[in-house]
Amino acid sequence: MFDTVVLNGNIVYPGRNISCGNIGISKGKIEAITGPEVELQGMHVIDAAGKYIFPGIIEPHSHLGIGAGEEDLSTETSSAAIGGVTTVLFFLRQNTPYDEAYREIKSMGESKAYIDFSFHIVLITEEHLSSIPRYINDFGITSFKLYLTYRGEDAKTTAFGGIPIQFDTISDGYLLESFGKLSDYPKAVAIVHAEDIDIVHRAKKKLMSEGRTDLEAWALSRPVIAEVEGVRRVLTFAKETGCKVNILHITSGQALQEAVEFRKKYNKVFIEACHPYLVLNEEDATSRKYKLRPPLRTKKDNERLWEAVKVEDINTVGSDHVPRKMAAKAGDIWSPAAGAPGTPYLFPIMLSEGYHKRQIPVTSIANTLSLNPAKLYGLYPQKGDISVGFDADLVIVDLDREYILKASDINQYSDYILYEDLKVKGYPELTIIRGKVVAQDGKVVGNSGWGRFVKR
Numbered sequence: 001m002f003d004t005v006v007l008n009g010n011i012v013y014p015g016r017n018i019s020c021g022n023i024g025i026s027k028g029k030i031e032a033i034t035g036p037e038v039e040l041q042g043m044h045v046i047d048a049a050g051k052y053i054f055p056g057i058i059e060p061h062s063h064l065g066i067g068a069g070e071e072d073l074s075t076e077t078s079s080a081a082i083g084g085v086t087t088v089l090f091f092l093r094q095n096t097p098y099d100e101a102y103r104e105i106k107s108m109g110e111s112k113a114y115i116d117f118s119f120h121i122v123l124i125t126e127e128h129l130s131s132i133p134r135y136i137n138d139f140g141i142t143s144f145k146l147y148l149t150y151r152g153e154d155a156k157t158t159a160f161g162g163i164p165i166q167f168d169t170i171s172d173g174y175l176l177e178s179f180g181k182l183s184d185y186p187k188a189v190a191i192v193h194a195e196d197i198d199i200v201h202r203a204k205k206k207l208m209s210e211g212r213t214d215l216e217a218w219a220l221s222r223p224v225i226a227e228v229e230g231v232r233r234v235l236t237f238a239k240e241t242g243c244k245v246n247i248l249h250i251t252s253g254q255a256l257q258e259a260v261e262f263r264k265k266y267n268k269v270f271i272e273a274c275h276p277y278l279v280l281n282e283e284d285a286t287s288r289k290y291k292l293r294p295p296l297r298t299k300k301d302n303e304r305l306w307e308a309v310k311v312e313d314i315n316t317v318g319s320d321h322v323p324r325k326m327a328a329k330a331g332d333i334w335s336p337a338a339g340a341p342g343t344p345y346l347f348p349i350m351l352s353e354g355y356h357k358r359q360i361p362v363t364s365i366a367n368t369l370s371l372n373p374a375k376l377y378g379l380y381p382q383k384g385d386i387s388v389g390f391d392a393d394l395v396i397v398d399l400d401r402e403y404i405l406k407a408s409d410i411n412q413y414s415d416y417i418l419y420e421d422l423k424v425k426g427y428p429e430l431t432i433i434r435g436k437v438v439a440q441d442g443k444v445v446g447n448s449g450w451g452r453f454v455k456r
Helices: 069-082 099-112 126-130 132-137 174-180 197-209 215-220 225-239 255-264 275-279 299-310 343-358 362-376
Strands: 002-012 017-026 029-034 041-049 053-057 057-062 085-092 117-122 143-147 156-159 162-168 189-193 244-246 269-274 314-316 394-404 425-435 436-440
Touching: 002 029, 002 362, 017 436, 041 275, 053 275, 053 362, 057 269, 057 314, 057 343, 057 362, 069 099, 069 343, 069 425, 085 099, 085 162, 085 343, 085 425, 099 117, 117 275, 126 174, 132 174, 143 174, 174 189, 174 225, 197 215, 197 225, 225 244, 225 255, 225 275, 255 269, 255 299, 269 275, 269 299, 275 299, 275 314, 299 343, 299 362, 314 343, 314 362, 343 394, 343 425
Parallel strands: 002 041, 002 053, 057 085, 085 117, 117 143, 143 189, 189 244, 244 269, 269 314
Antiparallel strands: 002 017, 017 029, 053 394, 156 162, 394 425, 425 436
């Protein structure tokens, strides 16, 4: 007798095949996978006939905590569960040692979160560099973010709770040394925001002198060449040091091509896209709601990125989820406030725009949203696949269900979404995390504090 059985569903195996079958779950783990002809008994029975069973979706790019601090760990993870996300990776970012923040935020998460979680660490001080071995071996964190943009007047950001912080410029020397230290650990990966900030500063200064304060000026200040040059530099440093690197939120076909070509001579290169850059473009940027960093590009860039998702040149897709009120983006266009909420829409967007509109196989989507991030970020073999012994993180999907996205339908910190009134096809019906149903039919049914920190 299993704790839970999921019966008669079309099981989506990432990168492999789809097979109708049953899944037996006990103690939070998948204990059996059988054909539909094998009768499984469970204390809790879920009939998935006609539906598709995906491995739990992994959100690899989120900024939980910069909205409402501790409360983000509740609102943003519950809304994530509705969208089929079972694990979220978000950033620890501060200009002091991470020991206290790690302990406190981990404890907050395990008392508030509805889904499982882990951290990326942002490297910005000398102490951070010297602590990399401890972060990996003691904290169980294997991914480290660096920003090419943290220089000069932009050597500032917000820490957990939205607290403003400043620090010294992150130089090329710091970047190179960081890569060198991370290369000593095979499971470690540098994850990088690659925009050349010197190009941005020059363009911004010129636009400001012209009195420009419009959204187009924001986009013009961060041209494609800044991304291309940033990607080139990051990849050169990675190859020089032997570091594994993931280029985050690639936005343009040109920058993508740089990374794809470079990977032919250096295979430790990974590429992430975020769904706003797949779906939205400069023609959609009609208000400051669409102020993103990097900015939205062209329709041609949208389709080039989709092509790369289809052939799996892009390894992972995330959201760059930023819990932020619209009022924070309505002020000075040159203020740092940018970004948008996105995690609840990651999976529905990929199903609707990827599977239905562009015929990307659901097995490939499962690869991109589950297996690939699990392997890249050290969550595998605990998460990322449907296999005996793995955590029972599953999402049951009706691929034909149509749903209109509205900000009012999901409780999260932000008071807007980028996709208001967008009709999607394919939507999660049931989200299971370690054997427990956490979300069902667009409602949260699990408990705050069910989520657990995942040590990698």
